[in-house]
Amino acid sequence: MIDAVRWVRTPENRHEVHVLDQRLLPLRTEFVVCSDHLEMASSIRDMVVRGAPAIGIAAAFGVALGSQSFRADAGIPYSDYMEGVSRILGETRPTAVNLFWALNRMKALWFPESDSVLPAGTELLFQEAQHIKEEDVRLNMAMGDHGQRLLPETCTVLTHCNAGALATGGFGTALGVIRAAVGAGKIIRVFADETRPYLQGARLTAYELMEDGIPTTLITDGMGASLMAKKKIDAVIVGADRVTSNGDVANKIGTYGLAVLSRAHGIPFYVAAPFSTIDFSLSSGDRIPIEERSPDEVTHIGPDIRIAPEGVSVYNPAFDVTPAEYITAIITEKGVFKPSEIRSMAP
Ligand code: MRU
Numbered sequence: 602m603i604d605a606v607r608w609v610r611t612p613e614n615r616h617e618v619h620v621l622d623q624r625l626l627p628l629r630t631e632f633v634v635c636s637d638h639l640e641m642a643s644s645i646r647d648m649v650v651r652g653a654p655a656i657g658i659a660a661a662f663g664v665a666l667g668s669q670s671f672r673a674d675a676g677i678p679y680s681d682y683m684e685g686v687s688r689i690l691g692e693t694r695p696t697a698v699n700l701f702w703a704l705n706r707m708k709a710l711w712f713p714e715s716d717s718v719l720p721a722g723t724e725l726l727f728q729e730a731q732h733i734k735e736e737d738v739r740l741n742m743a744m745g746d747h748g749q750r751l752l753p754e755t756c757t758v759l760t761h762c763n764a765g766a767l768a769t770g771g772f773g774t775a776l777g778v779i780r781a782a783v784g785a786g787k788i789i790r791v792f793a794d795e796t797r798p799y800l801q802g803a804r805l806t807a808y809e810l811m812e813d814g815i816p817t818t819l820i821t822d823g824m825g826a827s828l829m830a831k832k833k834i835d836a837v838i839v840g841a842d843r844v845t846s847n848g849d850v851a852n853k854i855g856t857y858g859l860a861v862l863s864r865a866h867g868i869p870f871y872v873a874a875p876f877s878t879i880d881f882s883l884s885s886g887d888r889i890p891i892e893e894r895s896p897d898e899v900t901h902i903g904p905d906i907r908i909a910p911e912g913v914s915v916y917n918p919a920f921d922v923t924p925a926e927y928i929t930a931i932i933t934e935k936g937v938f939k940p941s942e943i944r945s946m947a948p
Contacts, residue, residue: 602738602766602771602772603621603765603766603767603771603809603812604621604766604771605620605621605623605650605652605655605766605767605768605769606618606619606620606621606650606655606658606659606662606734606770607619607620607621607632608662608727608730608731615636615669616665616666616669616723616727617634617635617636618634618635618641618659618662618663618666619632619633619634619635620632620633620634620635620641620644620649620650620659621649621650621767622649623648623649623650623651623767623804623805624647624648624649626767626804626805626808627804627805627807627808633649635662635663635666636666636670637666637667637669637670638663638664638666638667638670638686638689638690639689640666641659641660641662641663641666641690642663642689642690642692642693644659645659645660645663645690645693645694645700646693646694648799651768651801652697652763652764652765652767652768652769652840653697653698653699653700653768653840653841653842653843653874653878654699654737654741654768654769654770654774654875654877654878655767655768655769655770656693656694656697656699656700657697657699657700657702657703657733657737657877658703658730658733658734658737658769658770660690660691660693660700660703660704660707661703661704661706661707661729661730661733661734662727662730663686663690664683664686664687664690664704664707664708664711664726664730665707665723665726665727665729665730667682667683667686667687667689667690668683668686668711668722668723668726669723671683671723679711680711683708683711687704687707687708690704691704694892695890695891695892696842696843696851696889696890696891696892696919696920697842697843697878698842698843698877698878698879698880699842699875699877699878702877703733703877706729706733707726707729707730710722710725710726710729711726733770734770734771735770736770737769737770737771737875737877738769738770738771738772739934740875740876740934741769741770741771741772741773741774741777741875741934742772742777742781743934743935744774744777744778744873744874744875744932744933744934745772745777745778745780745781745782745784746781747932747933747934747936747937748777748778748781748782748838748871748873748932748937749778749781749782749784749785749787750937751778751836751869751871751930751932751937752778752782752787752789752835752836753787753835754787754788755787755788756782756787756788756789756790756835756836757789757790757791757792757833757834757835757836758779758789758790758791758792758834758835758836758837758838759791759792759793759794759825759828759829759834759836759837759838759859760775760776760779760791760792760793760794760802760806760837760838760839761794761796761802761822761837761839761852761853761855761856761859762794762796762801762802762806762839762840762852762853762855762856763776763796763801763802763805763806763809764776764839764840764873765777765805765806765809765810766809767805767809768805768840773809773840774840774841774873774874774875774932775838775839775840775871775873776806776809776810777873778838778871778873778932779791779810779815779838780813780815783813783815789815789816790816790817790818791810791815791816791817791818792817792818792819792820792825792828792833792834793806793807793810793817793818793819793820794820794821794822794824794825794855794859795819795820795821795822796822796853796855797821797822797855797899798898798899798917799894799898799919801853802819803819807819822855825858825859825862826862829862829863829865829866829868830866834866834868835868835869836868836869836870836871837859837860837863837868837869837870837871838871838872838873838932839852839853839856839859839870839871839872839873840852840872840873840874841872841873841874841878841931842878842920843878843879843880843883843886843889844872844874844878844879844880844931844943845879845880845883845884845885845886845888845889846879846880846881846882846883846884846885846943846944846947847884847885847886847925847940847941847943847944848925848928848931848939848940848941848942848943848944849885849886849887849889849922849923849924849925849940850872850874850886850922850923850925850928850931850940851886851889851891851920851921851922851923852872852920852921852923853919853920853921854918854919854920854921855921856920856921856923857921857922857923857924857927858921860923860927860928861927863927863929864927869929869930870923870927870928870929871928871929871930871931871932872923872928872930872931872932873931873932873933874931874932874933875933875934876933876934876935876946879933879943879946881944881947881948886922886923886924887922889920889922891918891919891920891921891922892918892919892920893916893917893918893919894917894918894919895917896915896917898917899915899917900913900915925940925941926940928940931943
């Protein structure tokens with residue numbers, strides 16, 4: 602299975618985290634080695650690692666790396682230092698709530714240690730980060746099992762962005778449902794939106810599904826409507842970066858349009874996401890902070906090839922919010938819910 606974030610112990614008994622550089626896929630497979638929280642924060646901000654659950658896992662390892670870098674002789678109490686580590690990691694990407702969920706979960710471990718840290722404390726933080734990662738794979742498999750039951754024996758699915766192994770601890774959310782359906786013997790064919798402007802669909806989803814031998818056709822983002830009109834799509838399945846308590850869903854820009862199209866064509870629109878993606882503190886999606894990214898992502902293909910005139914004005918929100926009314930069901934590790942049922946699942 603593709604492994605986006607790997608915990609490695611060096612021969613000198615130091616910890617490193619090797620992050621698969623998703624900016625280079627599918628052309629090159631290289632890892633960025635993170636030895637401290639600053640390197641991990643850069644990896645998250647610069648999209649070396651991306652996808653809501655994977656961002657959370659990377660941030661959890663970032664906390665552990667930060668603890669490893671603590672110097673007692675620097676004159677700052679451990680708890681203050683770790684607050685700073687957590688803040689730096691929390692300032693990387695604003696939309697995926699899994700990031701803040703993971704930082705809070707890690708904080709529960711380091712907070713009680715206050716002014717000093719034992720080597721066992723740092724070790725414990727790495728173990729917890731690894732635990733979050735392994736747990737995520739189990740949750741994805743449970744989600745896959747629940748979700749695949751919604752699909753007919755033979756089915757063509759449209760997906761947007763990448764909600765696969767690369768975006769999670771492994772297996773994937775939306776792609777996990779597809780993998781589980783294939784595992785259950787169903788005949789699944791996938792249309793993958795290329796996902797402008799960052800091309801997660803073309804570069805990552807097509808790559809992942811082809812590695813698994815799942816029949817995949819790459820399309821550009823504007824083609825979904827015509828395929829739906831021709832009755833070539835049976836279901837749409839996407840992941841999520843944040844679900845609010847009323848069932849609204851933030852996901853990759855373009856998701857909302859697909860949901861409206863699905864409604865217009867009578868096609869079910871499913872969102873697959875673990876409970877760590879649900880933000881029960883927000884009443885609706887208009888409160889979700891939406892990340893705006895560099896204009897270069899729109900004016901260029903990759904870092905170097907300019908496709909728009911110099912000086913053109915650009916708007917580049919990375920996510921949109923799909924109102925709950927357009928969502929058929931939200932697939933979680935605890936089962937399948939109508940968006941209106943999410944609120945009642947609050948812990
Ligand atoms: O900007 P990205 O690549 O981090 O955006 C990823 C998405 O929008 C995914 O669909 C979402 O995080 C779910 S990943 C299981």
